[in-house]
Amino acid sequence: MKTRLTVSRTWRVPMTLAFTSACGLVTGLLFDGPGDAVSWLVLAVPVVVAVGFAIRVVPTK
């Protein structure tokens, strides 16, 4: 049986993603130019993470 993860282990990545997404949504709204670029980079993170993990090849045991 697999061991349980600690609560902080379970939530570390989701919390980081949620926080950075929120920052990306707001910076784009507050600042033009560089703010836009920051929002593109930051909001692309959840997309990359979701797709990256979904297509990641896991070796069969």
Add this chain to the structure above:
Amino acid sequence: MLTRSAIKRWYLVHKWTSLVCTVFMLLLCLTGLPLIFADEIDRALGFTLSPSPLPETAGRANLDDIIAAARQRRPGDAVQFIVADPDEPDIWFVRMAKTVAADEPSAFYAFDARTGGYLYEYPLDQGVMSVVLRLHVDLFAGLPGMLLLGFMGLLLVASLVSGVVLYGPFMRKLAFGTVRHHQSPRLKWLDLHNLFGIATLAWFLVVGVTGVINTLAVPIFSQWQSGQLAEMLEPYRDRQPLQQTAALQKMLLAAYAVAPELSLSFIAFPGNHFAGPHHFVAFLQGGSPLTARLLKPVLIDAQTGLAVASVELPLYVKALLLSKPLHFGDYGGLPLKLIWALLDMLSIAVLGSGLYLWLKKRNIPFEVRLGIAPDEKSTKRLDSA
């Protein structure tokens, strides 16, 4: 810390809120996808175009001439609004309708703001995109349709919140991003549902909540009209009906003089719901993506052409105005729109996989799904901090 019965309750909340709203949300995500690129599609179809470049020294045309030209095109109709677009600073748009207070426009003209020349007429209620828009906004059912979609949006928010609560117990033995490709398809799709759902959570929540606020646009504006706007117009209630109006160009300059750092977003004509019987209202906007949304209304006496009052919009109207960009994703250029589209597609995957899981696992006991034996005694507390 969640007890098993608490998890089960949250699970029921997640299941039922999702089941009710999923079909609507799928429709909204699918129709929303092309709507993200509505401007680009309009341009590609030739519905809009940019005026030809002129030297920087080119002046500005007189607004009264443009209004006269618009009226000449539709002598029976009334001008409702003059509208500016920050992305097209050399265009004035003129919205006309059967009457000045009509809900539906009859024409939307574009004029060159430098020469005053007529550019094009934006086609109203034509083509696939207008069908897509109506499906997305009100299901062709007017205000009741909008409010229904707003309620579905509230269910989505409940579904997202309960989904987050369930993420903990479902993931308590799995590292982030685990996708069990080599076991049953149900487990694989459960993992993808959890992964896509948690990754897009903040975005989906923001787009959901701002979507709900947008469905309240009609009641919000009518509250403003019967509240702040009515108060501004109160001193002029007993005036004689408006006979002649001053020059519009004079009013525009009067509005600019009130707040020189702002530019015009739109002017509402007397008799319109956004103006008074004897007054124009010029709505000014700032230059940054944020301040461009937060409009400042300036009340202009139609007879004298002078600005008589200007106010700050109340918070509930500001919330509506700010919820628009956060819902549309139109404040960061094409790259932001592309990211919006990708996040929208991931949300479609969350909805679709959720539906698939419900269809697949209806016969499987909840405890098995959660990975705990039904008769396990010591699992009163599944998650301990």
